Structures are given as structure tokens and as C-alpha cells.
């Protein structure tokens with residue numbers, strides 16, 4: 634984690650910045666660890682309290698920065714930091730509420746922060762994570778959400794802020810809900826999102842996909858998807874398929890590496906049988922190694938296709954900037970060969986469009 638004592642000022646220069654706030658022990662650091670560092674949820678149990686603001690930078694389709702403020706910071710205290718500068722330069726405020734704890738003081742704190750945030754940055758996205766829902770029953774989760782939404786609405790009315798848009802998410806680091814929430818939050822910061830969604834809709838239509846995601850491979854956040862509703866099971870299956878594909882990719886050596894080993898074995902055999910030819914073979918070997926290096930440099934992006942027991946096909950194709958396109962399709966076995974060449978062709982066109990979009994991207 635990139636810990637920085639920001640001694641009085643925050644260096645934030647892009648709207649693709651998320652500010653993570655919430656009371657102590659609400660789960661802020663755990664969320665960062667699990668989503669952006671692949672930490673196992675149970676390993677967050679004994680995390681130390683954050684005492685200084687920390688910033689984490691993630692390079693994906695956008696260069697995202699997540700600033701975590703320690704829970705004990707109080708906006709009313711004599712300003713240690715330049716809050717005005719901070720709030721004017723962020724794209725989203727994410728406030729974490731521990732739903733397993735008594736949350737009234739968190740809601741008071743949230744109302745004060747929202748009042749300040751919208752006064753200095755009216756365009757800010759306000760996102761509330763009703764967190765640690767793994768400890769609540771299904772019914773109680775919805776009751777808690779209703780209660781929190783009602784109370785936040787009342788508090789804002791008291792401040793005369795009735796028009797403020799706030800999004801609420803039920804989250805836990807123990808399931809996919811935290812990734813789903815962060816995906817939606819990050820998408821709001823992507824200026825090109827409508828164009829991307831359009832492209833994905835077209836890709837889906839012409840490739841017989843049922844659902845298509847554009848994933849950030851490291852975090853499993855999806856930076857875009859087509860316009861059909863997201864079914865969490867589809868998300869889970871696609872996110873897990875990324876891990877499987879990457880593991881498989883690492884398991885098998887590329888052709889060029891195998892070729893290199895074969896040449897090496899050949900060389901050893903020759904050196905035993907014929908010393909005269911050894912020199913010639915060695916020079917051949919060297920040529921083949923340098924060719925292999927070139928081949929590796931031009932290595933093809935990862936592509937993986939798999940069919941599940943229920944007949945669903947999963948299709949993964951690596952894109953630019955650590956992204957992967959993952960799609961679900963219910964293609965019949967008999968159509969597969971022709972359909973796959975059409976899909977490959979369409980995906981290649983999509984990738985080119987993505988490259989162009991990236992070149993002209995607003996947040997780079």
C-alpha cells in the first residue's frame with residue numbers, strides 16, 4: 634500500500650479519484666485490500682487502524698486513485714488537511730457504514746460530510762456502502778437498507794438538501810457484492826462509458842452473447858458491460874473464469890519455449906555423436922533462441938474458451954491495459970466452429986475500437 638503522509642495537502646489531479654470515508658473499523662482498509670490487492674477476506678481480521686490518509690493508484694482503463702481517510706478524522710477539527718482542495722478534485726465519495734454495529738453516529742457523520750461535499754463540489758457522486766451484510770439475515774438486510782435510506786433522506790432534508798442523489802449498496806468482503814459495488818462506482822467515473830456500452834451491445838448482438846463484461850483482470854472489477862441487467866451469478870462465473878484462464882495460461886509453455894527446449898536436447902545429442910557438427914548446430918541454436926525471444930515479445934494475447942456442464946460457453950479474450958473481455962453464450966455445439974470465427978473477428982474489431990478510444994481517452 635502506498636502510504637503517504639500528505640502533510641497538509643492532497644495531490645489529486647484527476648476526477649478519477651475515489652475518496653473512501655467512514656467511521657473507525659467500518660471496513661475501509663479491508664475493502665481496499667480485498668478488491669485491489671487480492672487479499673483473502675479472513676486475512677483482514679486483525680488489520681491495524683489507519684492513522685494517516687493513504688492513496689492507492691490503479692492503472693486500468695482509467696488511472697484510478699483511491700484515497701482512504703482514517704476513521705478518526707473529523708471535518709470539524711481545526712483543518713489538518715486542505716479538505717476543500719481534496720473534495721473539489723475527487724469524482725466520488727464512498728462512505729462505508731458498518732451494518733453490524735450501531736450506525737446512528739455514522740449517519741450523522743455522513744450527513745455532515747455530504748453537506749460539505751456538495752457545497753464545494755456539486756458534481757460529486759455520493760456512494761454509500763452498507764457494509765458487512767454477511768452478518769445479517771436476508772430480510773434484515775433489506776430492513777437495514779430501508780432504515781438507513783430513510784434516515785439519510787431525513788437528515789438531508791433537515792439541511793435543506795433534498796435533491797442530492799445518493800446510491801446505496803449492500804456489501805461484504807466475503808462475497809462478490811463488494812466487487813459489484815465498486816464496478817458500478819468506477820463506471821460512473823469513466824467518461825467514455827456510454828460509447829463503450831454501445832460497442833458491447835453491438836458485439837453482443839452480432840456474436841450471440843448473452844452477457845459480456847469488460848473486466849480489469851487484477852481487481853475483477855468490470856469497467857463496462859452491455860446494457861442488459863447484471864445477474865450476479867453470471868458475474869461470479871466470469872470472474873472465476875479469469876482466474877482459471879490465467880492459471881491455465883501459466884501452466885502450459887508457449888510453443889516457442891517448447892521449441893527452444895527441443896533444440897537444446899537436439900544439441901546435446903549431436904555433441905555426443907558428432908563433434909564436427911557441434912559448431913554448426915550451436916550457431917543454429919543461437920539463431921533459434923533469438924527468434925524465440927522475438928516470438929515471446931510478440932506473444933499473442935490470452936484467449937480461452939470453455940463449455941460448462943449446462944451447455945453455457947465462456948469466452949475470454951485479453952484486451953489492452955490489463956483488461957479482459959469475458960462473455961457468456963448459449964451457443965449450440967453444432968454451431969460452434971462457424972460461430973467462433975465470427976466471434977473472434979468481432980472481438981478483434983472491438984479491441985481495435987477500444988485501443989482508439991484509449992488513445993483519445995479523457996482520463997489518462
Ligand SMILES: Nc1nc2c(ncn2[C@@H]2O[C@H](COP(=O)(O)OP(=O)(O)OP(=O)(O)O)[C@@H](O)[C@H]2O)c(=O)[nH]1
Pocket residue numbers: 655656657658659660661662663664674677678679680681682683684702703704705764765766767768804805806807
Ligand atoms: N464480517 C465482516 N467483517 C468485515 C468486513 N469488512 C471488514 N471487516 C472487518 O472489520 C474490521 C475492521 O476493518 P478495517 O478494514 O480495519 O476498518 P477501517 O475502516 O479501515 O478502520 P480504521 O483504519 O480504524 O479507520 C476487520 O476486522 C475486518 O476483518 C465484512 O464485509 N464483513
